[in-house]
Amino acid sequence: MKVSGFWIGIVLMLAAGFVLAGVADNQFLFFAGYVILQGLIMAVAWNVLGGFTGYVNFGSAGFFAIGAYTAIALHQFAELPLLVLIVIAGIVCGLIGLGTGYLTLRLRGVYFAIATLAMAIVFESLITNWDYVGGSAGAYVITPAEVPFFDSFIEMMFILMLVLSLICVAVSRYLSMSRMGRGLASIRDDETAAECMGVPTLRLKLISTTVMGVMMGVAGAPFPFFVTYINPLSAFDLLIAVNAIAMPMIGGTAVWFGPVIGALLLGTIQQIVTVTISSELNILIVGAVLIAFVALAPRGIVGLFQDFARKRREGGK
Amino acid sequence: MDASLFLNAIAAGILLGGFYAAVALGLSIVFGQLDIVNIAHPAFIVAGSYLVFALNGGFGLDPVIAGILLMPIFFAVGVLVYRVYYAAFERTGRESLAGLAFFFGLMFVIEVLFIIFYGVDYRLVEADYIGKQIEIGLVGIPWRMLVPFCAALVMTGAIYLFLSRTFLGRAILAVSQDRLALQLMGADPVKIKQIAFGIGIATAALAGALLIMIGPVEPTIGRLYIGRIFAIIVLGGMGSIPGTLVAALIIGLSESIVTTYIGPSWAPTVAFGFLLITLAVRPQGLFGRL
Numbered sequence: 313m314k315v316s317g318f319w320i321g322i323v324l325m326l327a328a329g330f331v332l333a334g335v336a337d338n339q340f341l342f343f344a345g346y347v348i349l350q351g352l353i354m355a356v357a358w359n360v361l362g363g364f365t366g367y368v369n370f371g372s373a374g375f376f377a378i379g380a381y382t383a384i385a386l387h388q389f390a391e392l393p394l395l396v397l398i399v400i401a402g403i404v405c406g407l408i409g410l411g412t413g414y415l416t417l418r419l420r421g422v423y424f425a426i427a428t429l430a431m432a433i434v435f436e437s438l439i440t441n442w443d444y445v446g447g448s449a450g451a452y453v454i455t456p457a458e459v460p461f462f463d464s465f466i467e468m469m470f471i472l473m474l475v476l477s478l479i480c481v482a483v484s485r486y487l488s489m490s491r492m493g494r495g496l497a498s499i500r501d502d503e504t505a506a507e508c509m510g511v512p513t514l515r516l517k518l519i520s521t522t523v524m525g526v527m528m529g530v531a532g533a534p535f536p537f538f539v540t541y542i543n544p545l546s547a548f549d550l551l552i553a554v555n556a557i558a559m560p561m562i563g564g565t566a567v568w569f570g571p572v573i574g575a576l577l578l579g580t581i582q583q584i585v586t587v588t589i590s591s592e593l594n595i596l597i598v599g600a601v602l603i604a605f606v607a608l609a610p611r612g613i614v615g616l617f618q619d620f621a622r623k624r625r626e627g628g629k
Numbered sequence: 630m631d632a633s634l635f636l637n638a639i640a641a642g643i644l645l646g647g648f649y650a651a652v653a654l655g656l657s658i659v660f661g662q663l664d665i666v667n668i669a670h671p672a673f674i675v676a677g678s679y680l681v682f683a684l685n686g687g688f689g690l691d692p693v694i695a696g697i698l699l700m701p702i703f704f705a706v707g708v709l710v711y712r713v714y715y716a717a718f719e720r721t722g723r724e725s726l727a728g729l730a731f732f733f734g735l736m737f738v739i740e741v742l743f744i745i746f747y748g749v750d751y752r753l754v755e756a757d758y759i760g761k762q763i764e765i766g767l768v769g770i771p772w773r774m775l776v777p778f779c780a781a782l783v784m785t786g787a788i789y790l791f792l793s794r795t796f797l798g799r800a801i802l803a804v805s806q807d808r809l810a811l812q813l814m815g816a817d818p819v820k821i822k823q824i825a826f827g828i829g830i831a832t833a834a835l836a837g838a839l840l841i842m843i844g845p846v847e848p849t850i851g852r853l854y855i856g857r858i859f860a861i862i863v864l865g866g867m868g869s870i871p872g873t874l875v876a877a878l879i880i881g882l883s884e885s886i887v888t889t890y891i892g893p894s895w896a897p898t899v900a901f902g903f904l905l906i907t908l909a910v911r912p913q914g915l916f917g918r919l
Contacts, residue, residue: 422666425729426859550849593745
């Protein structure tokens with residue numbers, strides 16, 4: 313029953329996206345929707361490692377940017393279709409994720425977090441000095457004015473992002489609910505004990521970092537086409553990394569739907585604040601909400617609801 | 630090879646390294662001794678820069694004096710931040726993941742507050758000596774680098790003496806070595822840690838003054854220092870004050886040489902290169918305790 317419910321939900325979401333694309337003609341809706349969904353993929357991706365295994369990745373923006381720049385480099389080289397670019401960017405970032413996984417052999421806890429941050433900055437320097445993709449000046453992408461099947465390019469990007477994010481959510485859900493999910497959770501709780509009990513910790517961590525890398529690369533690849541101009545500052549924006557951490561933290565990191573709830577909520581608030589007030593205030597809100605949640609509601613919104621439900625159950629007895 | 634260029638690169642590197650020691654010092658205590666991953670430390674430094682900018686612009690105070698005057702206030706803020714951190718995370722044993730996220734959020738809040746109040750423009754301070762330099766043979770030493778270098782050395786020396794000579798300083802070292810033993814001796818580890826955290830943040834006030842002397846400051850400039858600071862602390866061996874100084878000089882020198890001979894855009898890579906290599910080859914650092 314539960315499985316079918318989930319898949320019905322996925323199909324409904326997809327259908328809703330297509331209906332929206334058919335009905336709405338306010339282009340801003342698709343723009344905002346794209347940004348929210350991009351945040352959602354990043355949050356789900358971060359959670360695959362950070363939430364399931366407890367390894368904090370501060371370098372999310374690095375993976376995102378590598379995805380974006382892989383797409384740019386290939387686009388400069390040969391004008392491949394966007395879907396091919398996304399797949400290749402996913403593979404490249406997956407390989408980098410795999411490399412990150414091997415880091416966990418030596419680096420645990422804080423050291424891993426700092427090393428990922430270090431990696432992101434090294435990548436940023438490399439890209440800044442790589443003239444083929446524009447260097448520090450950035451690169452422009454010319455997007456087609458008309459696309460088949462859709463009213464506008466931005467509408468197509470929105471549907472593309474919707475499909476990608478649904479795939480990522482499904483993968484993340486599979487990872488957490490399968491036997492593998494319990495292995496990952498055991499790493500989070502006590503890695504040494506898990507290893508003693510015969511959990512293949514390295515293999516699980518490698519899977520986890522690779523999946524995270526692929527998802528972040530996939531989220532980043534369409535970005536240059538969405539904004540039509542990209543430079544290292546915008547691609548390696550630390551706000552991307554903060555959002556990727558804040559969204560799961562707010563939603564709840566222990567379960568697959570935590571980051572989804574957090575991303576939809578925080579992403580929507582951010583869009584509204586950016587439009588109605590200012591983008592600075594938007595960042596302030598992310599920071600403040602993140603602090604409030606980690607300090608007061610460590611298990612996120614999901615945790616709050618679970619506590620609430622338990623209290624009601626106990627009260628009813 | 631041009632001798633003048635080389636000697637100037639070395640001189641600039643040493644001066645820069647001394648300044649880096651001041652920047653890393655506070656976190657060396659907080660992260661190295663107390664195991665608190667305050668990645669918001671550079672944001673506190675930038676906060677120091679802006680307050681020094683306000684004092685300098687408003688009252689014409691010398692930046693170094695303004696920085697020293699701010700230290701008690703920063704100490705109090707540090708104590709407060711530690712109280713919150715302790716109550717929310719350390720007491721419940723959730724410091725690893727949630728604590729990291731807490732400081733990450735704190736960093737953003739501090740940055741944005743300064744963006745809202747001062748905008749994203751670069752700010753700088755004024756003093757008579759900024760802009761002048763002394764020539765020694767082929768080498769030119771600008772005062773705006775020399776003054777921060779000397780101030781940084783004095784502060785590092787003072788912290789070193791405080792930690793190794795005074796009762797309270799030794800208690801701070803003790804808390805990092807064996808918390809339980811300290812408790813059995815009748816000392817309250819939380820009180821000692823809160824003082825140590827306060828001192829760590831207090832150094833950020835002076836470091837901020839030095840930062841804005843060396844060059845103009847904007848609210849998010851602290852991010853550039855996160856990696857450097859952690860590289861210095863890890864390379865120096867987690868909390869060793871002489872180690873921090875030596876590591877800061879190594880990184881300052883390397884960056885200066887890379888900037889001179891390869892290009893300034895590669896400079897940020899240097900610190901991270903050192904960090905990754907240290908973590909992979911010698912995680913205990915140069916002067917490490919494990």
